[in-house]
Amino acid sequence: MKISLNHLKGMGSLIALLLIVIVFAISSPVFLEGRNLENIIVQVAVIAVIASGAMFVILTGGIDLSVGGVLALAGVLSASVVRSTGSPALAILVCLGVSLLLGLAAGGLITYGRIPPFVCTLGIMSIARGAAFVYSGGIPISGFPRAFRFVGAGEIAGIPMMVIIPVIVYGILYFVLRSTPFGKIVYAIGSNEEATQLTGINTSKYKLIVYGLAGLLTGLGALMYIGRINSGHPNSGLGYELDAIAAVVIGGTSLSGGRGSIIGTVIGALIMGVISNGLNLLNIDPYYQSIVLGTVIILAVMIDQNSQRQRA
Amino acid sequence: MNRRTLLSATCLALALALGVGPARADQTKKPLVFGYQVQDLGNQYWVKVAEGVKAQAKEMGVSVVVMDARTDAARELSNIDDMIQKKVDAILLSPWDANSGANAVAEANKAKIPVFVLDIGVSSGDIESLVVSDNLEGGHIAGRYIAKSIPAGAEVAHIQCQPGYVIPALRGKGFTEIMKEVGLKIVAAQSADSQRAKGMDVMQNILQAHPKLSAVFAENDEMALGAIEAIAAAGKSDQVKVVGFDGTDDARAAIKEGRLAATVAQEPTEMGKLGVKTGVAFLNGQHVEKTTFVPVELLTPDKLGK
Numbered sequence: 001m002k003i004s005l006n007h008l009k010g011m012g013s014l015i016a017l018l019l020i021v022i023v024f025a026i027s028s029p030v031f032l033e034g035r036n037l038e039n040i041i042v043q044v045a046v047i048a049v050i051a052s053g054a055m056f057v058i059l060t061g062g063i064d065l066s067v068g069g070v071l072a073l074a075g076v077l078s079a080s081v082v083r084s085t086g087s088p089a090l091a092i093l094v095c096l097g098v099s100l101l102l103g104l105a106a107g108g109l110i111t112y113g114r115i116p117p118f119v120c121t122l123g124i125m126s127i128a129r130g131a132a133f134v135y136s137g138g139i140p141i142s143g144f145p146r147a148f149r150f151v152g153a154g155e156i157a158g159i160p161m162m163v164i165i166p167v168i169v170y171g172i173l174y175f176v177l178r179s180t181p182f183g184k185i186v187y188a189i190g191s192n193e194e195a196t197q198l199t200g201i202n203t204s205k206y207k208l209i210v211y212g213l214a215g216l217l218t219g220l221g222a223l224m225y226i227g228r229i230n231s232g233h234p235n236s237g238l239g240y241e242l243d244a245i246a247a248v249v250i251g252g253t254s255l256s257g258g259r260g261s262i263i264g265t266v267i268g269a270l271i272m273g274v275i276s277n278g279l280n281l282l283n284i285d286p287y288y289q290s291i292v293l294g295t296v297i298i299l300a301v302m303i304d305q306n307s308q309r310q311r312a
Numbered sequence: 313m314n315r316r317t318l319l320s321a322t323c324l325a326l327a328l329a330l331g332v333g334p335a336r337a338d339q340t341k342k343p344l345v346f347g348y349q350v351q352d353l354g355n356q357y358w359v360k361v362a363e364g365v366k367a368q369a370k371e372m373g374v375s376v377v378v379m380d381a382r383t384d385a386a387r388e389l390s391n392i393d394d395m396i397q398k399k400v401d402a403i404l405l406s407p408w409d410a411n412s413g414a415n416a417v418a419e420a421n422k423a424k425i426p427v428f429v430l431d432i433g434v435s436s437g438d439i440e441s442l443v444v445s446d447n448l449e450g451g452h453i454a455g456r457y458i459a460k461s462i463p464a465g466a467e468v469a470h471i472q473c474q475p476g477y478v479i480p481a482l483r484g485k486g487f488t489e490i491m492k493e494v495g496l497k498i499v500a501a502q503s504a505d506s507q508r509a510k511g512m513d514v515m516q517n518i519l520q521a522h523p524k525l526s527a528v529f530a531e532n533d534e535m536a537l538g539a540i541e542a543i544a545a546a547g548k549s550d551q552v553k554v555v556g557f558d559g560t561d562d563a564r565a566a567i568k569e570g571r572l573a574a575t576v577a578q579e580p581t582e583m584g585k586l587g588v589k590t591g592v593a594f595l596n597g598q599h600v601e602k603t604t605f606v607p608v609e610l611l612t613p614d615k616l617g618k
Contacts, residue, residue: 036397043390138505139476142411142435229385231411238384280394286353286380 012304013251013267020271020296024278031281038163044247044273045162046221046228048266050240051247052173053217055265056210058248060189061257062117064211066106067218067244069128071237074099074222076132079141079232088148096219102128103215107208125241132234142231151220152227162224166266169217174262186210190257247272250300271300344374346591347395348404348584349388349416351432353380356561357580358406361430364584365404372592385412392416396423402591403427410435410478426594430587433478440594443587446605447479450576451486451529453610454555457574458487458527459494461553466526469518470501471511471539473531480506480531483557483576487529499525504535511538519546527553533563533575540571559611567616574612582606 024031050067057064078095082088102124109120146154154161177183188196189203197203221240226232251268253260275296279289348365350358362378369376377398381388385408395403396419403420407413410433417437420427427439434442458468468491473480484501491498500518504510511530519525519542528543530536536556543552549571556563559577566572583606594600 030397030399033397039390039393039397043393046386139474140409140411225386228415229389229412230415231385231409233385233409235383236385276390277394280377280379280391281398283375283377286350286378286382 012306013264013271013300016250016296016300016303017267017271017274020274020278024274024281028278028281031278036277036281038160040270040273040277041166042160042162042228043277044269045166046225047240047243047247047272048166048269049169049224050218050221051244051265051269052169052262053214054241054244055248055251055253055260055262056173056186057117057214058190058245058253058255059186059257059260060207060210061193062110062207062211063245063255064106064121064214065118065241066102066121066124066128067214067221068237068240069125069130069132070099070102070215070218071222071225071240072132072234073102073128073135074219075226075232075236076136076141076234077232078223079144079226080135082144082148083141086145088145088150091148092151092223095223096216099215099219099222100212101215103218104208104212106215107211110211111204111207121241129234136232136234138234140231140233144227144230149227149230152224153230154227162228165220165224169220170262170266177262182206182209187258190254190259192258243272246297250297250304252301252304268300271296344401344592344595345398346374346376346402346404346588347391347398347400348376348378348430348587349391349395349406350378350380351388351406351408352383353378354382357558357578360580361406361584361587364581364586365430365588366584367581368585368588372588374588374592376588381408383408385409385415388412389415389419392419396420396425400425401595404430404587404591405434406430407432407434413437426591428587428591428594430583431479441590441600441602441604443583443590443604443606444479445578445583445608447482447608448486449605450557450578450608451483451488452490453486453608454483454529454557454574454576455487455490455494457610457612458529458553458555459490459496461573462496462526464495466496467499467522467524468496468527468529469515469522469525470498471514471518471528471530471535472501472503473506473535475503477506480557483531484529504530504538506532506534508534508538511535512542513538515539515542516546519543519548519552525552527573528555530554530556532556533558533560536572536575537562537566540566544571559609564611564616567611567613570613574610577609577611579606579609 054064074095077098078091081094082091106121106124109115110117151161185206193203247268248265250271251264275293350362352358379391388408403425413434414436417427417434421438429439429442431444472484499522502514504514528539530539533556536554540554543549553573555573556575559575563575586606590600590604
C-alpha cells in the first residue's frame with residue numbers, strides 16, 4: 001500500500017514543471033521547438049543518470065557527495081586508457097570499474113566501518129578529485145576515437161544516445177523499484193532499518209549494493225560526459241553531487257529516506273534543465289540564474305509537500 | 313485613447329513580467345543578436361572581457377546574451393546549443409580550453425553561425441577570427457624592458473606556465489627572442505604551473521643555483537608575485553628585478569609598492585570590445601583578419617604613479 005502511494009509522489013513537482021514550461025513557452029518563441037526539447041534532455045542527461053543512483057542512496061536514508069570527484073577520476077583514467085591503448089572497450093571497463101569500486105568502498109565504510117554517509121562520501125569526493133588532478137597533472141586528456149565517444153555523442157536513428165541512455169536507465173530502475181524484492185527492501189531500509197533487520201534481512205549487504213549501484217551509474221555518467229565533450233578533465237563534474245541531490249529532492253524524495261519515486265527524480269532533473277535552458281533563451285544574466293534555480297528548488301518542494309498533505 | 317493607453321500598459325507589464333521587454337520590443341528593427349559564451353564569471357579577468365562585450369554591444373545597438381560556463385566544459389557546450397536555438401547572428405566564445413572550444417565551434421559550424429574566439433584559442437574548427445592579446449609582442453616588451461634595466465652580461469631567469477599551454481608559451485618565445493638579440497644569458501628556465509606558491513618554490517631553487525641573478529621574467533603575474541616573495545626572503549630584492557604578465561590588481565599594487573619591477577598588462581575590456589567590433593564588421597561584409605590582436609601595455613612604477 002505504502003509503495004503504491006510512493007509511486008504517486010512527485011505529482012507536485014510535475015505541476016511545477018508544467019508551470020515552468022508554460023511560462024517559458026509563452027515568453028520564448030523557440031522554447032517549445034523539437035530541437036530545443038532535445039537540447040534540454042541532452043543537457044540534463046548526465047545529471048539525470050547520476051541522480052537516479054543518488055536517489056537509491058537517499059531512499060535508504062543515506063547521501064552520496066562523492067559523485068563529482070568520482071566522475072572526474074573515472075573520466076581522466078578512462079580518457080588516458082583510451083588514448084594509450086586505443087581500446088574503447090577497455091576504457092569503458094576502467095571507467096565503470098573504478099566508479100563501481102569507489103561506490104562499494106563508500107558502502108563498505110558506511111555499513112561495516114560505521115562512518116556516517118555524509119562524512120564518508122565527502123572524504124571520497126576529495127580523494128577522488130585529488131587523485132584525478134595528480135594523475136592528469138591538471139591537464140585535460142582529449143581527443144578520443146569515434147567509437148569511444150558513441151555513448152556521449154553518438155545517435156541511433158537520429159536520436160542522441162544522451163536521450164536514449166537515460167530513458168533505458170530510468171526504465172530499468174522503475175521496474176527494479178516497483179516490482180522486485182530488492183526495490184521493496186530499499187524502501188524498507190529507509191523507512192525503518194532496524195525493523196527491516198529484525199525480519200532477517202541483511203541490510204548491510206543491500207546498502208553495499210545500493211552504493212555500488214550509485215557508483216556504477218556515476219561511471220556511466222562519466223562516460224557520457226567525457227564522450228560528449230571529447231575530453232577528460234580533472235575539473236569536470238564540479239558541484240554535480242549537489243545538482244543530483246537537488247534533482248532527487250525536487251522530485252519529492254524524502255531526504256530522511258523511505259519515500260520517493262523514480263518518476264519524481266526524472267521530473268526533478270528536467271526542472272533543473274528547463275530552468276537553465278529557458279533562462280538562457282530569455283537573456284537572463286548568469287548571476288541571476290542561480291538565484292532563480294535556488295528559489296525554484298524551494299518552491300517545488302513546497303508545492304510537493306502541499307499536494308501530499310491534501311492527499312493524506 | 314484611454315483604453316489604448318491601458319492596453320499598451322497592460323502589454324508592457326505583461327512583457328516585463330515575462331522578462332522579454334527589450335528583446336521583444338526591438339524585434340521590429342531586427343537588431344543583431346550576439347551570444348557571448350564566457351569561461352567563468354567568477355574570475356575577474358573574464359568579468360572584464362564580458363563588460364567590454366556588453367559595453368561595445370550597447371554602443372553599436374547589438375543585443376547580446378551572455379552565458380557562463382562556470383569552468384564546466386559540458387555547460388559550455390550546452391550554452392552553445394542554447395545560442396544556436398536562439399538563432400543568434402554570431403557567437404563570441406571564450407572556451408574553457410582549446411579542446412572544449414573545438415567542440416563548441418563544431419556545433420556552431422553545423423548551425424552555420426559565425427564564431428569569434430576571444431582568447432584561449434580552439435584546437436580545431438572554422439572560426440572567423442581569433443581575438444587575442446599580442447602575447448608575442450608582450451614577451452618582446454618584457455624582454456626589452458629587462459635588457460634596458462640590467463647591465464650587459466648579467467644573468468636572467470625565465471619562469472614558465474604549464475608545458476603545452478600555447479598562449480603563455482608565446483610570451484616566453486618573445487622574451488627569449490629579445491634575450492638572444494641583446495646577448496643576455498638565460499641561466500634557468502623552469503615551469504611553475506601558473507601558480508603563486510609554485511613560483512615561490514621555483515624561484516628559491518633558481519636563486520640557490522644562480523646567486524648572481526639580475527632579472528626574472530614570469531609568464532604570468534601570479535608566478536611573478538610568488539617569485540618576489542622568495543627573492544625578498546633571500547634578501548635580494550635590490551639585486552633581482554622581476555617582470556610579470558597580465559596586469560592583475562595584485563601585480564599593480566606590488567609595482568606601486570616597488571616590490572615588482574613591471575608587468576605587461578592585457579586589456580580584457582578592450583578584448584571584449586574588439587570581439588563585438590570584429591563580429592559586426594564581419595556581418596556587414598567587411599574583411600576581418602584571422603587573428604585580431606589586442607594591444608598590450610608595459611606597466612612600470614612611473615606609469616602607475618608611485
